[in-house]
Amino acid sequence: MNDLELDRLFFQMVIIFLTGCMSAVALWKSPRLANCVSHGLAAGGCALMFYLAGTVLAGGEAVLIFIGRWLHAGEVALRIDPLAAFFLLLLSVVGGAASIYAIGYTADHYSRRYAILPVLFNLFLLSTVFVFASSHAGAFLIAWELMTLTSLLLVVYEHEHAANVRAGFIYVVMTYTGTAFLMAGFFIMAAAAGDLSFEKFIAVSLTQPQRDLVFLLAFIGFGTKAGIIPLHVWLPKAHPAAPSHVSAILSGVMLKTAIYGMARFYLEFLGVGPTWWGVMVIGFGIVSALLGVLYALMETDIKRLLAYSSLENLGVVLLGVGAGMVFSSAGKPLLAGLAWAAALFHAFNHGIFKALLFLAAGAVVQATGTRDLEALGGLIRRMPYTAAAFFVGALAISSLPPLNGFISEWLTLQSLFFLPQALTGVSGKIAGALLFIALAMTAALVAACFVKVFGIAFLARARSRKAETAKEAPFTMTLPMLGLAGACLYFGLQPHSMLQAISRVLQPYIGIDTRGLFEVDRIGLMIQANHAEGVLSVTLLAGLLLIGCLAAAGLYYLRGKAVRVTAPIWACGRAATPRNQYSATGFSGPVRWSFRYVLRSQRQRIVDENENIYVGRKLAYHQSIRYIVDEAIYYPVQRWILRQARFMKRLQAGSVQLYVGYVLVVTIVVLAWSGRK
Amino acid sequence: MNVLTVLLLFTAFLITRVSNLRLAIQILIVQSLGVAVACVWSGLGSELMHTYIAAMLTVVIKAGMIPYALFRVAARLRNETENKPILSPNQTSLAAALLLAVAYGLVDQALPGLGRDALAGALSGFLIGLLIMITRRQAVLQIVGLIMMENGIYLLGLSMTRGLPLIIELGVFFDVMVAVIVLGILTFRLKLSFMTTDTTVLQKLKG
Structure with a gap:
C-alpha cells in the first residue's frame, strides 16, 4: 500500500471521529441513539486506526500523512513512523474495546448533559492520535494540551462529587507544570535546530550541558504524565474519577504517551x-x-x-x-x-x-x-x-x-x-x-x-x-x-x-x-544477547502448564467422586455472617506490617467498654497509611504557598481608599523610575 | 496657558477643602470648563480641527452630562456630607501642596525641557485627584476625584503632544462616561443596601 492511500485512510479516520462528535451533538435529545451512533463511530475509527497502524508497523517505513507550511512555524508535518504506529496500535486496540464497552456502560448515565460524554470521548481519542502523529514541536504541544484538556473534562464529568473536581484540579496543576518543562525542552531543541520540525531535531548539535538539560526537562515533563513517583500525586486521584471506559484509556494509553515522548527524545533526538x-x-x-x-x-x-x-x-x-x-x-x-x-x-x-x-x-x-x-x-x-x-x-x-x-x-x-x-x-x-x-x-x-x-x-x-x-x-x-x-x-x-x-x-x-x-x-x-542465549519457549511453558492442570485434575478424580454435604458454617456457636470473612484490609496486613517503615501505617481501635465482654463488644477500627512522598515534598510546598498567600491577602484589606492609594504610590514610583538618570 | 494651569490647581485645592457634595460638583464643572478652554487654546495655535471637537466633547460630557448625573445622584442623598474624612481639609491641602512639589520634582526628572509649569500643574491635578479618592469616604467625592484625575491626564497629554489623535480622545471620553455611569449606579445601590454612601462600609464585603 502506498503513502497516498494511507494518508486518505488517516483523514477518513479523523472524519469518522469528528462525525462521532457531531452526531452526539445532533442527537442530544435522544441519548440512546447518540450513545450507539457516537461510540459506534469511535469504534469504527479505532478499526481504521488498527489497520493503518498495522500496515505501517508491518512495512517498517515512516509514512508521511500531510505536510504544510504555516507562517512562522515552518513545515508542519503529520508523519506516522513505526514508533508512532506501535503506540497507535495500542490506542486502536484499547480505544476500540473502550468504545464498544461505552455503549453498554454509559447507558446508565443518560441525563441532560449526556451528549458531552461521547463528544469528549471522540475528541480525546482524536487528540491522542495527533499526539502520536505530529512530527512538529508546535503541533505536538497543541495535540498534547488538547489531550490533557479533553481528558480533564472527562475526569470531572461527574462533577457532582467534590472529590472528582478536586482530582481534576490537582491533575491540571501537575500536568500543566509538566508541560511547562516540556516546552522548555522543545524550545532548547528548536533554538539549536533553528526549526520546530522533529526531522531537524534528530541530528541537532547541542553542547553536553544543553543535552543534560533537555534530558532532565523531558524526564520531568513526560514523567509527570507517566506518574513516576514523586510526580504521581494526580494519578491515583484522577484516573478513578473518570468514567471507567475513560479510566481504561487514561491508564492504558495516555500514560504511554509519556513513554512515547521519552522514546522520541532519548532514542531519536538526544541519541x-x-x-x-x-x-x-x-x-x-x-x-x-x-x-x-x-x-x-x-x-x-x-x-x-x-x-x-x-x-x-x-x-x-x-x-x-x-x-x-x-x-x-x-x-x-x-x-x-x-x-x-x-x-x-x-x-x-x-x-x-x-x-x-x-x-x-x-x-x-x-x-x-x-x-x-x-x-x-x-x-x-x-x-x-x-x-x-x-x-x-x-x-x-x-x-x-x-x-x-x-x-x-x-x-x-x-x-x-x-x-x-x-x-x-x-x-x-x-x-x-x-x-x-x-x-x-x-x-x-x-x-x-x-x-x-x-x-x-x-x-x-x-x-x-x-x-x-x-x-x-x-x-x-x-x-x-x-x-x-x-x-x-x-x-x-x-x-x-x-x-x-x-x-x-x-x-x-x-x-x-x-x-x-x-x-x-x-x-x-x-x-540472543551478547554471550548469553536465552530461550523462551512459550509453547513448552503452555504444555507444562497443561500437564500440571491435567495432573491436578487427575489427582482430584483419583481420590474418588466428590460428595456434597450441606451444613451450616461453624463460627463458635454464632451464626456466621459475611463480616466474618477475610477483609481486604486484613489480607494486606502482613505486608503492611513488613513495610511499616515505608508505609507508616497507623491504626486506631475504639472499644466500647460498657458492654459485657463475653457477649461481644462494639469495635470501631480505623486503618490508614501515610504517603511519605506527599509528606516530604508536597505538603511543605503547599504550606509555603499558603503562607505566601496569607501574606498577599494582607494587601487586600477591602478598603477602596487603600486600593486607590496603591495606584498613587505606583504612579509616582513608575514616573520617578522612568526619569532616573 | 499659565492662567488655566493656575485655575486648575486652584479648583483642585478648593475641592480638598469642601465637604458638601453639590459644591464639589460645581467646582468640578469650573475645572472641566477650564480644561475645555485650554483645549481650544492649543487648537488656536495649531489650526487642528479635532481639538475643537475634543473641547466640545469636554464641555458636553465633563461639564454637562457627568455633573448632571452626579447632581441627580446627590439630590437623592440628602443627609450625606463628608463628615469625617480620612484626612481633615487642612491636612489634605497640605498633602496636596506636597504632591505639587512632588509633581515638579517628577517633571524635572522625567520630562525636562517641555513646558514645565503646565506639565507640573497637570500632573499635580492628576495626583490630587487620586488624593481625593484616597482621603474621602463619600462615593460622590470619589467620582469627583476620578474626573479630576482624568482632567489632569487630559491636560498632561495636551501639553506634551498638542492633542492626541481624535479616535483616542473619543475612546477616553467614552471610558470616563461609562465609568461614571457605573459608579453612579453603584453609589445609588450603596445607598439602598447600606443606607449610606460611605465607601468604608464596603470593607464588610471582604470575605
Missing part, C-alpha cells in the same frame, strides 16, 4: 547519552515500581488500586528504558535493543491488561454501585464473564505465564540481569543484583495484590446487599472485556510477532542493534 541518564531513569523506575505496588496493596478502592498499580507498571517500563540507555552509553547495542524492546512491549501489554482490568472493575462498580472492596464478594457466581475477564487480567498483571505480562516482565528481568556488564565498578554490580531482586519482589507483591482483589471481590460470600443482587453486565460490556482477555492470551502465546515488530521499530536508532535479537525457533522464542 546516546552519558551513563547517569540511564541510571537516573532506573532509579526512579524502581522506586515507582516498589512504592506503587505497596500503595496498591494497601488500597481498598478497586479503581484507585488499579491506578496505583499503573504506577508500578510504568516503573517497570522505566526500568527497561533506563537499562536501554545504560547499555547504549556502554556501547552494547544488542542489550540496549533487548531492554528497549522489553520496555516497549511492557508498555503495550500494560495498556491491554490494565484497560481490561479497568473495564471489568467498571462493570463491577456499575453492578454493585460501590468501589469499596470491603463491600463486594461472591461476584464470580453472579457475573461469570466479568469475573473470567478480570481473572485473565489479574494473571497477566501478576506476570504469570502463559500471558503477555509474563513475557515483557521476564524480558525486563533478563535485561536487568545483564546490567553489571555495562555498569563499571563494585557499586554498579551490587546495584544490578539488587535491582534484579527488587523487580522480582515487585512481581510477587503484584501477585499478592491481585490475589487480594480477585479473592475479596469475586470469591466467598457477598459482603453487602448490593453485591448480593448484582447482575452480569450486558454483552456490549463483556464482549470487549473478553476480547482484551483474548489479546492478553494471544500476545502471551505468540509474543514473537509483536517482538519482531518492535525490533523493527528500534533498529534505525543510534546505539541500538536488534538484528537477530528475536529469532523464532522450533521450540519457541530465542533471545
